[in-house]
Amino acid sequence: xxxxxxxxxxxxxSFLPICDVPEVLPxxxxxxKLPLQLPEIAETDLNRHYSELGEKAYGVNHGAYPLGSCxxxxxxxxxxxxxxxxxxxxxxxxxxxxxxxGCLEVMNLLxxxxxxxxxxxxxxxxxxxxxxGELTGLLMMKAYHQKHGDTKRTKIIxxxxxxxxxxASATMAGFETITVPSNKDGGVDVEKLxxxxxxxxxxxxxxxxxxxxxxxxNILEITEIIHNCGGINYYDGANLNAIMGIARPGDMxxxxxxxxxxxxxSTPHGGGGPGSGPVGCKKFLSEFLPSVRSEEKDxxxxxxxxxxxxxxxxxxxxxxxxxxxxxxxxxTMGKEGVLQASENAVLNANYMLQKLKDLYTPAYNxxxxxxFVLSLEKLKKETGVSALxxxxxxxDKGIHPPTMYFPLIVHEALMFEPTETESxxxxxxxxxxxxxxxxxxxxxxxxFHSAPxxxxxxxxxxxxxxxxxxxxxxxxxxxxDI
Amino acid sequence: xxxxxxxxxxxxxxMLSTFGLHSVKELFEDIPQQVRLKEELCxxxxxxxxxxxxNMMGLANKNKVFTSxxxxxxxxxxxIPAIVKSxxxxxxxxxxxxxxxxxxxxxxxxxxxxxxxxxxxLTGMDASNASVYDGATAAAESIMMCQERKRSxxxxxxxxxxxxxxxxxxxxxxKKIELIIVPxxxxxxxxxFIEKKIDSSTACVYIQQPNFYGSFxxxxxxGELAHNAGAKYIMGVNPISLGIAKxxxxxxxxxxxxxxxxxxxxLSFGGPYLGFMATVDSMKRKLPGRIVGQTKDSNGKIGYVLxxxxxxxxxxxxxxxxxxxxxxxxxxxxAGAYLSAMGKKGLREVAVQSMSKADYLAERLSELGYKxxxxxxxxxxxxxxxxxPVSEVMLLLESKGIxxxxxLRGENEGNILWCxxxxxxxxxxxxLIAILQEV
Numbered sequence: 001x002x003x004x005x006x007x008x009x010x011x012x013x014s015f016l017p018i019c020d021v022p023e024v025l026p027x028x029x030x031x032x033k034l035p036l037q038l039p040e041i042a043e044t045d046l047n048r049h050y051s052e053l054g055e056k057a058y059g060v061n062h063g064a065y066p067l068g069s070c071x072x073x074x075x076x077x078x079x080x081x082x083x084x085x086x087x088x089x090x091x092x093x094x095x096x097x098x099x100x101x102g103c104l105e106v107m108n109l110l111x112x113x114x115x116x117x118x119x120x121x122x123x124x125x126x127x128x129x130x131x132x133g134e135l136t137g138l139l140m141m142k143a144y145h146q147k148h149g150d151t152k153r154t155k156i157i158x159x160x161x162x163x164x165x166x167x168a169s170a171t172m173a174g175f176e177t178i179t180v181p182s183n184k185d186g187g188v189d190v191e192k193l194x195x196x197x198x199x200x201x202x203x204x205x206x207x208x209x210x211x212x213x214x215x216x217x218n219i220l221e222i223t224e225i226i227h228n229c230g231g232i233n234y235y236d237g238a239n240l241n242a243i244m245g246i247a248r249p250g251d252m253x254x255x256x257x258x259x260x261x262x263x264x265x266s267t268p269h270g271g272g273g274p275g276s277g278p279v280g281c282k283k284f285l286s287e288f289l290p291s292v293r294s295e296e297k298d299x300x301x302x303x304x305x306x307x308x309x310x311x312x313x314x315x316x317x318x319x320x321x322x323x324x325x326x327x328x329x330x331x332t333m334g335k336e337g338v339l340q341a342s343e344n345a346v347l348n349a350n351y352m353l354q355k356l357k358d359l360y361t362p363a364y365n366x367x368x369x370x371x372f373v374l375s376l377e378k379l380k381k382e383t384g385v386s387a388l389x390x391x392x393x394x395x396d397k398g399i400h401p402p403t404m405y406f407p408l409i410v411h412e413a414l415m416f417e418p419t420e421t422e423s424x425x426x427x428x429x430x431x432x433x434x435x436x437x438x439x440x441x442x443x444x445x446x447x448f449h450s451a452p453x454x455x456x457x458x459x460x461x462x463x464x465x466x467x468x469x470x471x472x473x474x475x476x477x478x479x480x481d482i
Numbered sequence: 483x484x485x486x487x488x489x490x491x492x493x494x495x496x497m498l499s500t501f502g503l504h505s506v507k508e509l510f511e512d513i514p515q516q517v518r519l520k521e522e523l524c525x526x527x528x529x530x531x532x533x534x535x536x537n538m539m540g541l542a543n544k545n546k547v548f549t550s551x552x553x554x555x556x557x558x559x560x561x562i563p564a565i566v567k568s569x570x571x572x573x574x575x576x577x578x579x580x581x582x583x584x585x586x587x588x589x590x591x592x593x594x595x596x597x598x599x600x601x602x603x604l605t606g607m608d609a610s611n612a613s614v615y616d617g618a619t620a621a622a623e624s625i626m627m628c629q630e631r632k633r634s635x636x637x638x639x640x641x642x643x644x645x646x647x648x649x650x651x652x653x654x655x656x657k658k659i660e661l662i663i664v665p666x667x668x669x670x671x672x673x674x675f676i677e678k679k680i681d682s683s684t685a686c687v688y689i690q691q692p693n694f695y696g697s698f699x700x701x702x703x704x705g706e707l708a709h710n711a712g713a714k715y716i717m718g719v720n721p722i723s724l725g726i727a728k729x730x731x732x733x734x735x736x737x738x739x740x741x742x743x744x745x746x747x748x749l750s751f752g753g754p755y756l757g758f759m760a761t762v763d764s765m766k767r768k769l770p771g772r773i774v775g776q777t778k779d780s781n782g783k784i785g786y787v788l789x790x791x792x793x794x795x796x797x798x799x800x801x802x803x804x805x806x807x808x809x810x811x812x813x814x815x816x817a818g819a820y821l822s823a824m825g826k827k828g829l830r831e832v833a834v835q836s837m838s839k840a841d842y843l844a845e846r847l848s849e850l851g852y853k854x855x856x857x858x859x860x861x862x863x864x865x866x867x868x869x870x871p872v873s874e875v876m877l878l879l880e881s882k883g884i885x886x887x888x889x890l891r892g893e894n895e896g897n898i899l900w901c902x903x904x905x906x907x908x909x910x911x912x913x914l915i916a917i918l919q920e921v
Contacts, residue, residue, distance in 0.1 A: 003596050003822050012825040015563050019835045020908040021842035025726065027859060030698045032728050037603040038826040043565060046822055050569045050593075057589035059577030067579055074486050075577050078531050087542025093557050093752030094888055095546070099880065102544030103751045116524050128615030128753070129808035131795070139656055168795035168805035172626075173656040177800040215512040244523075246510055251517045262808065266486075270570075270812030271590040272580040272612065272772060274754035290652070310655070312648035315556055315618040315741070316752025328538055334528025337485040343506045344487045344494075350509055351497040367509055395586050403582075406796070423488035424497065450780070455585035457785035462584075465777035465789040471609045471766065472599040 003049050004473045007039040037475045056456050057271070058400055064426050066352075068371045068403035068415025069163065069211060071241045071263035073341075076332065079266065079325035088324050093316040097302055103320065104294040104301030110278075110327045111293065117338065118237070118257055119250020120280030125318035126291035130238060131165040132313060133258025133277030134205070138173035139310045140256060140281065140288040141203050141232045147288075147308060150230065153202040157226070159188050161212055161407045166205045166236060175202055182409060186364045187216040193225055203232035208252065209239045209369035211407040211415070213349065223253025232256065232285075240264045241419070242346055242370035245339030256281040261319075265326035276322035291317060344420035345370040348427060352418055355431045359438045363410040371417035375410050385441035387412040389448035393440070396454045397433040485528070548885040550910045552843070554863050554901030555694070555888040556617070556643045557752065558744040560722065560832060561904055562820065566746040569819040570812055580772065580808070584787045585779075591786035594774040594811065597818040604724045604821075605738035606731025607760035612772035613814040614806055617741025618649035620757030621688065621718055623804055624737045625650055627761070627768040628686035628714040629659070635684045637708075639664045639671040641693035642718060650688070659685075668857040669695045669865065673703055680711040690718040691733070695899065696840070696863030697856050701733035709734065714765075721745055721758065721817075722903075723861050725826075725833030730760075737761045744903075746820025747813050756813035767793060770804030832904050836862035839902035839911065846915045847900070855897055863901045865890065870921050872898060882917050 025031065041049070059065075065072035083089065091103055111123040127133035138156065145153045156170040157178045167177040178196050183189040188206070204226045209215045216222065223233045235249040235257035241264045249257050261267050262275035269275070281289065290313045292303035303317075333341065346369050353362060353372040363373040376387040391401035391414065403415040418427055441448065452458065489497070498504060510518070529537070551559050570576065574589065581587030581594075594612045601610035614620050625636050638650055640663050647663070654661045662679065664687075665672045671689055680687070687708040692698050701717065708715040716737045717730040722744045730738035742756030743749075761769060767790060775789030795802040821829065840862040848854050852866035868875060872889045875898075879886040887900035902911070 002592065002599075003818075004599065012827060013563070013823065015561060015824065015828060016831055016835065016904055017907075019831075019838055021838050021911075023834060024838045024841040025834060026698065026728075026837065026861070030728055030859060031726060032606075032724065032732065034606050034729050034732055036725065036826045036830065038600060038824070038829060039822045040825045040827075041822060043823070046819070047565060047568070049822075050572065050575075050819065053589035053593050054572040054574045055589065056587075056592070057574040057578050058583075058586045059574040061573035061577050065579065067582075070579055072579060076486060078534060080571075080576075082535070082538040082542075085539065085542040086547050087539075087545045089748040089750050090547050090559075091545050091751040092548070092551060092553055092559070092749050092885060094553055094555055095548070095885060096876070096880070099546035099548075100751065102541040105541055105544065113525055128619065128810075129806075131805040131807045132615060132619070135656065135805060139652065142656070163807075164794075164796035164799045164802070165805050165807050167800035168798070168802045171800045171802070172653070172805050174658055215510075217512050217514060220514060220516060243513070245519065247513050247517045247519060251519075268577045268812075269579045269808075270810075271575055271578045271587075271593075271815065272811030273808040274615075274810045274813060275808040276754075311652040312618065312645055313652060314616050314649055314753075315643075315645035315755065318752070319615075319754040320751040322754060324538070328534060330525070331529050331534045331537060332531065333485055335523040335525040337528040338523065338525070340485045340487055343509075344485075344489055346509050347489075347494060347497055347506050351500060354501050367512065369512075391583070392585070395583065400586065401583055421486045421488065424493045452585045456588050457585055457783055458779040458781050460584050460779050460785045460787045461777045462787050462789065465775040465787050466792070469609075469766065469773075469789055470776040471773060471789075472595070472602045475603075 002473050003039045003041065006041055006045055006049060009040060011040045011042050013043045063399055064422055064430055065400040066402045066416045066418050067400065068417040069238055071417060071419055073266055073419040074421035075266055075268040076329060079328045082328045083321040083324045088321060101301055106324055106327055107294040108296055108301055110323055113330045114259060114278060114280055117244055118280050119248030120257060121283040122286045122289060122293060123278045123280040124289045124291050124293060125278050125323050126313050127258060127277040127279055128314055128319055129273060129275035130258055130260045130277045131169055133279045134165055134169035135172050136279045136290055136313050137234050137256040137258060138169055138175065140285050142173055143288045143308060143310050144285055145202055152200050155200050156202055157196055157204045160409050161210050162205065162207065163211060163236060163238060186212040186214045187218055188222050190218050190221060193222060197225055197229040201229050201231040203234055205234045205236060207236040207239050209242050212364055212373050213368040213371035214364060215369055219252045238263060239370065242342055244342040246342055256285055261322050261326040266329045267322050267325040274319050274322060276319040341420045348418040348420060348422060352416060352427055352431060356434055359435060371415060373410050373413050373415045376412035376414060379441055380412050383441045383445045385445050385448045387414050390437055392451040393437045393448055394433060395452040399430055399433060548883060550884045552900050552914065553885050553888050555899055556645055556741060557749055558903055559749055559905050560744050562746050563823045565823050566816050566819045570816050575815060576812065581788060588785060591774050593815050593818055595776060595786050597814045598774060600818060600821045601758050601760050604721055605760045606729035607738050608763040609766035609769065610760040611769045612774060613810040614757035614759060614771055615810060616755040616757045618646045620739035620759045621646045622650045622653035623770045624716045624739045624759060625686060625688060626803060627737060627765065630685060633683055633685040635660045635662065636686055637662050637664050637676055637680065637684060638688040640666040641671050641695060642690040643694045646718060669697050669855060670699050670858055671704060673700060676704065676707050680707055682712060684711050684713040686714040686716050688716040692720065692723060692861040695856060695865045696860035697858040705734035722833050722836060725829035736765060742817050745817035747816050754810055754813055756810045756817055768803065771806040771809050835904035836902055839906050840864060843900060843902050843911050846911065850915065850918055862903060863899060865897050865899050868896060868898055872896060875921060878921060879917060884914055
């Protein structure tokens with residue numbers, strides 16, 4: 001039941017003292033005539049309402065969440081507590097620098113740590129999420145080319161295995177996207193890349209390891225091809241969790257990158273956000289960074305704007321409380337911790353792949369990095385049970401499904417990313433469930449079409465939802481039936 | 483020190499042995515030697531939770547928490563009922579991903595559906611999305627919604643929040659959109675400028691109501707001018723004001739956007755905040771980002787799903803209208819809980835008290851020679867001149883634990899933008915006045 005349906009005229013909690021100054025209202029032409037419709041509900045019932053919603057959701061707190069490309073690792077509790085300190089949460093963004101030295105030190109420290117992990121020179125904390133970071137980086141690339149009078153560089157090269165945000169960000173930055181195909185090993189087709197580049201290439205966007213969970217062996221050749229034609233290499237940091245302490249994008253030839261604090265650096269996803277997507281770059285791009293950075297001199301921190309800054313990407317200095325959480329995480333982990341995280345993330349993914357690949361077909365049968373992709377095309381042909389069906393079957397067995405139907409170049413794809421924070425027995429459970437589902441697909445395929453049956457609702461009619469969109473609740477008096 | 487990795491050495495060896503390896507390092511052979519790190523990262527060693535806590539608390543303590551705040555300018559300290567924090571701390575809502583599996587995510591989807599409804603109720607609009615990063619990006623995205631082949635020019639008033647203006651400017655740079663800044667006159671939008679310059683290549687007109695200086699704009703007139711030229715009309719609003727103030731719908735706006743931070747989200751040194759976006763029915767398919775819709779399951783039971791996804795980047799890639807993927811779902815959850823807790827009477831009360839206290843403060847200040855600059859009626863912010871150098875005034879207040887108004891820059895250098903909310907008691911205001919009297 002919706003909170004609106006629980007509303008009763010006259011109910012509610014009073015939170016404020018009586019107004020202690022003379023009451024002033026806007027003059028009539030500035031007042032709303034449209035009645036304000038908001039729930040009137042007792043706090044007891046409101047509390048229960050949200051408890052009920054909480055019960056109808058599944059988080060990392062419940063169990064395994066092997067959602068590929070999303071890095072659903074454990075969200076440490078200490079991070080939440082530190083972000084809740086009043087010395088961070090009750091600070092106005094427009095206080096003077098002298099009164100926010102702690103905030104500036106947080107920004108400065110995280111910038112240093114991210115630079116070291118990725119091999120970049122500077123970072124901005126401003127972008128609100130990964131896609132926002134992509135747009136930021138692309139606009140910096142654009143500004144760089146324009147400053148050098150290179151206005152013909154209008155094309156961004158994106159492999160066909162890329163996240164959808166890459167080409168979408170390129171469009172928002174005013175570039176044309178050129179898609180290059182993958183080779184038979186799942187990497188960038190280097191020959192096709194050579195054909196695609198030219199004097200109109202602004203740059204390349206790449207995830208490495210890519211969305212197939214594979215590290216592109218030709219990475220140095222790829223980034224060199226782009227550099228040789230005058231382009232800039234952008235690193236999509238969505239998959240950074242595979243390589244921390246092992247290899248750095250900056251050493252692979254990347255010039256500008258974003259990282260997802262809500263993936264690699266353990267901050268919670270909040271049911272879709274807020275994330276945080278700091279953007280780092282090499283020195284030659286630093287002058288184009290947006291917003292302000294925190295610089296230290298003689299123990300004092302100051303906010304400094306870059307000389308040829310692209311401007312502001314959003315208000316203030318980024319999702320600061322997410323930055324606090326990520327810094328807390330990195331302080332906890334330290335240099336040995338981040339390495340351990342990446343090593344175990346890769347080990348866990350390979351372990352699961354190894355234990356599944358005799359039944360399910362790997363998209364690429366080789367050692368993977370932190371995630372792997374299975375193709376259920378053969379299973380579907382044999383049994384009629386699709387990737388979607390297996391995913392829904394997993395729900396009835398108590399685990400969150402992996403990413404489905406992505407990357408687009410693999411048919412009937414299921415993409416698993418167990419992360420380093422899952423134990424062997426949790427993975428063994430997942431493996432057993434997936435093996436059982438494989439058997440069931442052959443013995444009782446029809447049962448899959450009604451899955452899930454254990455959830456508050458069964459499969460929902462998404463076609464109808466899009467055809468006749470109902471996007472809000474209509475209060476009874478709007479319909480006129482009260 | 484703490485790595486949150488459960489695997490023991492023995493388990494790691496067991497796992498490795500399933501594929502005949504002896505060391506984890508062997509899994510990284512695809513990474514060319516030339517790019518492999520030869521040394522360990524130059525980061526501090528990991529710390530125990532106790533040490534981390536001490537360090538982070540030490541950093542937090544280097545900031546000054548003001549108990550009495552008269553500064554807004556895009557970030558507002560309002561009262562947050564305890565239940566809001568309790569709601570957003572619920573682990574299954576906090577630690578879930580975007581609801582890609584609707585059967586397993588009805589709680590999150592329903593909370594977004596409720597949030598969308600409340601944003602529509604506040605603004606008078608027909609459809610809302612599930613949120614974007616903040617008010618400034620909501621403004622920028624709303625401008626992108628209005629782009630048509632023969633209409634791309636954008637008019638935006640100088641009286642909008644400077645961060646909004648700057649962000650819109652950056653987004654327009656990407657898309658090569660012509661951005662025309664409408665000058666201000668007497669602290670409000672110079673309507674005659676729009677009248678003269680608007681034409682058939684104009685995509686939209688964007689204003690903020692109340693504007694950056696707190697004043698109410700002539701929202702109807704500007705809307706008429708936009709619509710007469712066939713352009714869309716976008717209004718940025720303070721959601722608290724809508725507890726009492728006229729809705730964007732009533733002004734004739736096609737899109738309403740704003741910063742949702744005042745709705746139960748702490749100051750947080752600027753983020754994470756909440757960008758809300760709502761529009762009329764005819765433009766709902768142009769909204770960026772996630773949208774939740776109601777539907778039925780195979781048994782006819784009502785449920786919620788992410789809908790109209792054909793607009794989005796994961797389907798349309800370079801042809802999608804926006805690249806947004808992650809949004810501010812948890813902040814939207816906070817806003818929904820806040821609005822449900824306050825209710826219609828409570829929100830109205832917050833709006834009225836904020837406005838009343840600002841009025842009281844403005845009067846007291848003017849008695850002290852801080853002359854009111856606003857010529858038009860204002861909501862909970864207003865501008866005054868300062869009889870003393872602004873920096874001196876602010877330093878004095880700071881030393882007494884008060885965060886004074888925001889010192890304006892540029893053409894308005896020397897003036898102060900003051901803000902009140904229901905948090906400023908009469909006693910606090912009188913204290914501020916008493917201190918200023920000392921200068």
